[in-house]
Amino acid sequence: MTAAAITYRRALPADAGRAFQVYRAALNGYLAPAGQDLVPDENDRDAGFLHTLRHDGERCWVAERQGDMVAWSSAIVRDDWWFLSSLFVLPEAQGAGVGAELLERVRTGAPAHAVRATITDTLQPVSNTLYARRGMLPREALLGFAGPPRSGAGRAGGRPRLGTLEPEPLTAAALPDLRALDLAVLGFERTVDHQFSLSEGGRRGWLFRRAGRAVAYALCHLTGGIGPVASLRAADLETVLRFVLAELAARGLERVKAGVPAPCAGAQRVFWEAGLVYDATPGLLLASRPFGRLDRYLPASYGMF
């Protein structure tokens, strides 16, 4: 396909369903030959697509050929932090400059000094080369853990010890606390993303206080996805994760998943103790420069840091 046949426009809410199909075909295009698990035809991404469109519409772009979407991309800006959430090109449209053009278009709106970051699959040399040649270099591995949660993981018989940490259910009233924790741990705030997570059904979260002061938070999906999780102290993150695993086990979840930045040794320790295993090839966190305290943070997913 020649690049000349392609037109570009901003994404619209009505694009959500087709965007999922492009996402799935693009990923399966390299996962299948590598013998990896394929993305199933179960679209659970529309709400996230619409959330990004609502807050970062100028960074959501679609590429079309004769009116049919062949690729799309989205990025978010939170303070001085730009994050590429999506870039997907149908296999038959790849290698013609469409990905590079979309990447250029979604760069808009970030301050010149902003950190630029994304998460990729180590299996994908094309995307990793595309981003690295534009200054986003691999900074950390992201280790995918999965498996059945064990109740009271790491503690013989019963609930994990919380020490002086006091958990409370996460509600919108805690948004100022989440903002302060994100600023301390990541260096930027993303209240709109927490509002979205808390308003979406199927999630649970906890704020953890010590002597009344908010020191950590954890969000998880009731389908088993753990993250984002942030803690002012690396040692508390382990306690928080043991608590989350016990909560999910008590709810009867058969499988949990989490992506752990390599510097987060405490989280790895907790998941090994709990009997989880690596479930896929590692991801890579790419960034134009280092940011945040990744020894005390677990991202939500590849697309929503």
Ligand SMILES: CC(C)(COP(=O)(O)OP(=O)(O)OC[C@H]1O[C@@H](n2cnc3c(N)ncnc32)[C@H](O)[C@@H]1OP(=O)(O)O)[C@@H](O)C(=O)NCCC(=O)NCCS
């Ligand atoms: C990664 C992806 C978005 C790139 O889009 P694309 O339209 O195929 O890429 P382009 O034609 O714009 O080429 C981009 C760069 O990759 C290089 N490239 C393209 N195809 C390549 C290939 N098969 N092998 C090596 N390099 C390749 C190009 O030379 C170009 O380099 P440059 O612009 O730095 O000079 C696309 O292949 C894709 O959707 N892959 C599957 C899903 C995926 O991995 N998405 C990324 C998620 S992080």
